[in-house]
Amino acid sequence: MAMNHQNSSPPDIGNRNRPHTELIDRIPIPPRRRPRPSKIQALWARLSLAISPLPNAADALQTLKGKKVALVGNAQSLTLQKYGSQIDSHDIVIRCNRAVLKAADSHGTKTDWFALSQHVDLEMIQQRNASRALWFSQNRKYLPFWMVQRQFSSHLLTAEEYRSICVGSGLARPSTGFMMFHLAIESDCEMLTLYGFDFFKSNSTSGDHTATTTPHNFSAEEAVITERAKRDTRVTICI
Secondary structure, three states, X not given: OOOOOOOOOOOOOOOOOOOHHHHHHHOOOOOOOOOOOOHHHHHHHHHHHHHOOOOEHHHHHHHHOXXXXXXXXXXXXXXXXXXXXXXXXXXXXXXXXXXXOOOHHHHOOOOOEEEEOOXXXXXXXXXXXXXXXXXXXXXXXXXXXXXXXXXXXXXXXXHHHHHHHHHHHOOOOOOHHHHHHHHHHOOOOOEEEEEOOOOOOOOEOOOOOOOOXXXXXXXHHHHHHHHHXXXXXXXXXXX
16 A cells, blocks of 8 residues: 655755755664663663653653654665655654664655664764654663663653553564554554555564564564554555
């Protein structure tokens, strides 16, 4: 399925005098290795979150009300498409994990939210001019320290929210993209369009897993999302 958008010039990020291809070239690709926090940082993080928890992920959804939302996955097949201007034309663009931008014409350049289950540096978040980050992994070991320090507008998916997604979908370990889809579709957004979701028919630009090693059940996720798209006119999957 594909949405018929009129092409429009994607908004500039950072320096408005630089071409988008240059903007993509200067965006660092975060390392695949997950940095481990020091013991002091880990202890400080646990105490800080126990005393003053970060806002729930669901609390961010009110900002999606009435908005046209693009949820961009990391399928390698997206590099073969020309969805960049469509992606950037949305009110809110949400990208997942490392969110590698291969080219402006395929991936766009706009990033408003990051949905994370992998560590990324705050520098990359800031260079993308993002406004919000949501942490989905229930393993807090790799929670970026900048989130704990409240250096950025950050949200955590609570254990209750995680269990609700698992029970509602029948998935034991949903992917980051699937969890973000679940939250977004439960919001009052006007439109939700998925790009870069081929459910691991091609490998991911965001990690080292292959279709045989991934811990997620992408066939089941595809069934849930496509079924929802059939009965919810707000949802479109661009393949």
